[in-house]
Structures are given as structure tokens and as C-alpha cells.
Amino acid sequence: MSLVGQPWTLLVLRDLFNGVRRFDELADHLGIARNVLTRRLAGLVDDGLVEKVSYREPGQRARNEYRLTQAGWDLRPILLAVMAYGDIHLAGPEGPPLLLEHAGCGGSVVVRVECANGHPINPSDRLRALPGPGARYLSPTPH
Amino acid sequence: MSLVGQPWTLLVLRDLFNGVRRFDELADHLGIARNVLTRRLAGLVDDGLVEKVSYREPGQRARNEYRLTQAGWDLRPILLAVMAYGDIHLAGPEGPPLLLEHAGCGGSVVVRVECANGHPINPSDRLRALPGPGARYLSPTPH
DNA sequence: CGGTATCCTGAAAGATACTG
DNA sequence: CAGTATCTTTCAGGATACCG
Numbered sequence: 001m002s003l004v005g006q007p008w009t010l011l012v013l014r015d016l017f018n019g020v021r022r023f024d025e026l027a028d029h030l031g032i033a034r035n036v037l038t039r040r041l042a043g044l045v046d047d048g049l050v051e052k053v054s055y056r057e058p059g060q061r062a063r064n065e066y067r068l069t070q071a072g073w074d075l076r077p078i079l080l081a082v083m084a085y086g087d088i089h090l091a092g093p094e095g096p097p098l099l100l101e102h103a104g105c106g107g108s109v110v111v112r113v114e115c116a117n118g119h120p121i122n123p124s125d126r127l128r129a130l131p132g133p134g135a136r137y138l139s140p141t142p143h
Numbered sequence: 144m145s146l147v148g149q150p151w152t153l154l155v156l157r158d159l160f161n162g163v164r165r166f167d168e169l170a171d172h173l174g175i176a177r178n179v180l181t182r183r184l185a186g187l188v189d190d191g192l193v194e195k196v197s198y199r200e201p202g203q204r205a206r207n208e209y210r211l212t213q214a215g216w217d218l219r220p221i222l223l224a225v226m227a228y229g230d231i232h233l234a235g236p237e238g239p240p241l242l243l244e245h246a247g248c249g250g251s252v253v254v255r256v257e258c259a260n261g262h263p264i265n266p267s268d269r270l271r272a273l274p275g276p277g278a279r280y281l282s283p284t285p286h
Numbered sequence: 287c288g289g290t291a292t293c294c295t296g297a298a299a300g301a302t303a304c305t306g
Numbered sequence: 307c308a309g310t311a312t313c314t315t316t317c318a319g320g321a322t323a324c325c326g
Contacts, residue, residue, distance in 0.1 A: 113255075
């Protein structure tokens with residue numbers, strides 16, 4: 001949550017996922033204060049999710065852009081899950097504000113939860129939680 | 144993001160998903176200040192994600208518990224996506240702190256992103272974003 | 287265009303004490 | 307056990323101004 005728990009973070013990442021890469025584009029599209037965007041991007045770079053890259057298109061002057069790292073791209077399923085929720089529960093009667101489709105085949109994007117054996121898992125299906133190898137406490141009752 | 148963007152919200156929801164339901168259990172397990180927990184739960188109830196329910200077990204006095212609504216359960220994929228990310232990128236060498244398995248078959252839980260035609264979508268696969276029916280602006284260049 | 291520096295404000299977190 | 311009330315602190319966000 002320290003990575004993605006701040007209000008603007010996931011919105012900035014959304015634009016990066018969608019190909020918006022330059023400072024002013026981000027600021028304009030998001031409507032975020034520019035100094036806040038500066039801080040947010042710096043934080044994302046610190047966390048290793050984004051890289052600031054200078055580049056130059058032929059005949060143009062140098063520009064900066066913000067590119068997702070692999071760790072940044074790996075956050076996309078979280079955003080897709082948030083979008084899916086919003087499309088179901090928060091979209092107006094007109095429907096979702098944004099559609100994403102698989103660039104290869106045009107199919108719409110779905111986030112699916114299932115178990116390793118291929119069974120689909122519905123939102124309120126019971127899951128069993130048990131301590132993993134990295135657990136810091138042994139069990140339900142620590143002390 | 145207004146629903147799940149606050150620092151404690153998703154952590155409270157996690158415990159609710161995992162069956163922790165009583166105020167003191169939540170407070171103890173999360174290490175959250177009790178007044179903060181009060182506010183957070185009230186917010187979740189306001190947002191329609193959680194219901195506060197009085198119940199009485201035979202021979203016991205009345206207690207309150209906090210139960211997820213359907214809209215609350217529908218947030219679980221978001222948390223599962225966050226967990227999956229953390230297990231890959233943030234877990235120590237020992238491994239993930241918590242394992243979830245399908246109560247039916249014991250298979251571990253996976254979050255999968257794919258397209259409607261069944262093709263798997265990897266983190267950095269290109270997606271096409273286009274305005275949906277509920278879009279508030281017509282296109283990349285509004286004005 | 288692509289930022290940084292300053293200052294201010296508001297909201298949420300935390301500590302602490304109290305109540306039925 | 308299950309909270310509420312008060313107070314303080316911290317910090318992200320916004321406005322604004324400035325710079326190469």
C-alpha cells in the first residue's frame with residue numbers, strides 16, 4: 001500500500017499504462033497540480049516503478065519522458081481490477097468511460113480470479129488463509 | 144480511488160475478507176488506532192461496502208460484527224492483485240507472508256488478466272484504450 | 287515546454303482519556 | 307468488549323510564482 005496507496009499514484013500510473021508519457025500531458029490530462037505531479041513522479045522513480053528518460057526525436061529538441069519499469073508494468077493488474085470494479089459499480093447508466101482491448105485481437109480485457117487447478121473463484125467464494133513461509137507471526141493468536 | 148485509496152481501507156477490507164469481523168479483533172490485528180478504525184468502518188458503511196450487524200450467539204451477550212456487502216466482496220480481486228504484486232516484488236527471500244487457497248480444492252489463488260477471446264495478457268502487452276459509452280470527453284484531444 | 291520553490295490548507299492518522 | 311471524544315501532528319494536495 002505504500003507504493004500505490006496515495007490518491008494520485010494509481011491515476012498517474014493509469015496514464016503511463018495508456019501511453020501518456022510527458023510531464024505536461026500528464027498534468028493536463030489528470031488535472032493535477034504540477035508540483036504535486038513532480039513529487040508523485042519523483043516518488044515513483046524512487047520506488048523503482050518509473051524511469052525518467054531523456055530522448056530526442058529527429059529534428060526536435062531533447063525531451064523527457066517517464067517510462068514504466070518492469071515493476072511498474074506489473075502493477076497493471078491492480079489498476080485493471082480497480083477499473084473492472086468501477087465499471088460494474090460506479091459507472092453511470094451510459095456505461096464505462098474507457099474500454100481496453102487486447103491490441104492483438106480486439107477482445108476486451110477481463111480480470112479473472114481462479115485457483116491453480118483452473119476453478120473460477122467468485123467474489124464471495126470462501127478462501128482459506130494460512131501463514132506463508134514469510135509469515136511474521138505463527139498463527140491467529142500470536143502472543 | 145475514493146473508495147479504496149485511503150491508507151487503511153484496503154487493510155481493513157483484507158481482514159474482513161479473511162473472516163476477521165469484530166472491532167477489537169480488527170484493532171488488535173491491524174495495530175490501527177481505535178478511533179481511526181471507528182472512522183474507517185463508518186466510512187466503509189457509508190460507502191455501502193460493509194454492514195454493521197448486531198448478533199447474539201446462544202448464551203452470549205449481544206455483539207456487533209462488520210460484514211461485507213456484495214459491493215464489498217466485489218473489491219476482493221483488487222486486494223488479490225495487490226497481494227500478488229507484493230508476493231512477487233516485495234516479499235523477502237523466505238517467501239510470501241500469507242497464502243490463500245481455494246476452500247474447495249486447495250489450489251492457490253491466481254489473478255489472471257486475459258482478453259474476452261481467452262488470450263492471456265502479460266503485464267507489458269500493449270492494450271488499446273478507447274473512449275467507452277460513458278466517456279466524458281470525446282477523444283485524446285478534447286477542445 | 288518542463289519543470290522547481292514557497293507557502294498554505296485540509297484531511298486523516300495517532301495518542302490519550304473516557305463511557306456503557 | 308466496543309466503541310466515542312478531544313487534541314495534536316503529519317503530510318499530501320493546491321495555488322502561485324519563478325526558471326532555463
